[in-house]
Amino acid sequence: MSATNTAVQPPADAAAPVRHPEAPAPGEPVGSHYANCFGCGPDQPHGLHLAARAGEGVDITAEFTVRPEHQGAPGLAHGGVLATALDEALGALNWILRVISVTGRLETDYLRPVPVGSVLHLSARVTARAGRKIYATAEGRLDGPDGPVAVRADALFIEVKVDHFIENGRQEEIQAVMHDPDVRRQARAFEVNP
Numbered sequence: 103m104s105a106t107n108t109a110v111q112p113p114a115d116a117a118a119p120v121r122h123p124e125a126p127a128p129g130e131p132v133g134s135h136y137a138n139c140f141g142c143g144p145d146q147p148h149g150l151h152l153a154a155r156a157g158e159g160v161d162i163t164a165e166f167t168v169r170p171e172h173q174g175a176p177g178l179a180h181g182g183v184l185a186t187a188l189d190e191a192l193g194a195l196n197w198i199l200r201v202i203s204v205t206g207r208l209e210t211d212y213l214r215p216v217p218v219g220s221v222l223h224l225s226a227r228v229t230a231r232a233g234r235k236i237y238a239t240a241e242g243r244l245d246g247p248d249g250p251v252a253v254r255a256d257a258l259f260i261e262v263k264v265d266h267f268i269e270n271g272r273q274e275e276i277q278a279v280m281h282d283p284d285v286r287r288q289a290r291a292f293e294v295n296p
């Protein structure tokens with residue numbers, strides 16, 4: 103299955119992605135970028151609690167357990183929730199590049215229904231970079247990391263400065279994270295100065 107829009111396919115002159123020298127070692131958890139994130143936040147009671155691990159290249163793996171609250175049809179995961187899981191897995195690549203980027207475009211293919219109770223084995227990797235544009239792809243497999251592909255996505259992420267969040271986020275949450283030493287440490291890790 104190929105993407106339907108050229109925007110998520112790298113141009114011929116795009117550069118190969120480079121694993122940041124201080125990226126988490128292969129197998130290490132990459133951590134959550136925000137404790138209240140719906141995708142990865144440990145403090146988010148409604149969230150997916152995705153915990154990604156660094157791969158050996160510019161890639162990550164993660165598992166997502168589909169719970170009853172994720173249903174769309176009876177006993178089956180909602181497509182939007184699956185897109186969120188793919189988006190979050192792709193977002194975790196930020197830690198491997200040590201770049202802050204946000205989703206510009208996400209194209210999702212749904213190949214098999216995903217039952218409640220199943221574990222979706224996610225993998226994501228950066229395919230290319232061109233200026234601020236980061237091209238990446240992700241897939242989710244059933245029955246183990248080598249099982250059949252149920253969902254996949256191609257994405258274009260756009261690099262942003264930390265100001266993107268400060269200028270656009272609601273003040274209440276921005277002020278809270280600015281006073282959080284964990285966030286300040288993380289911002290340093292990304293070589294930004296909020």
Ligand SMILES: CCCCC/C=C\C/C=C\C/C=C\C/C=C\CCCC(=O)SCCNC(=O)CCNC(=O)[C@H](O)C(C)(C)COP(=O)(O)OP(=O)(O)OC[C@H]1O[C@@H](n2cnc3c(N)ncnc32)[C@H](O)[C@@H]1OP(=O)(O)O
Pocket residue numbers: 109135141189190192193194196201202203204205206207233234235258260262264267268276279280285288289292296
């Ligand atoms: C307060 C302290 C916080 C500290 C945090 C510290 C560390 C955080 C670390 C990581 C956390 C970061 C992110 C979260 C990670 C994962 C979560 C999952 C991912 C998400 O869930 S994230 C949310 C959803 N996401 C958005 O909320 C984006 C809304 N959006 C915008 O904010 C703008 O839209 C933006 C910034 C994307 C671009 O705006 P812009 O003005 O900067 O740039 P511009 O428009 O010039 O685009 C530049 C070039 O990209 C091309 N381009 C742009 N958009 C395109 C599209 N859609 N399709 C095709 N091409 C596109 C243009 O065509 C141009 O291409 P060219 O250069 O060739 O002309």
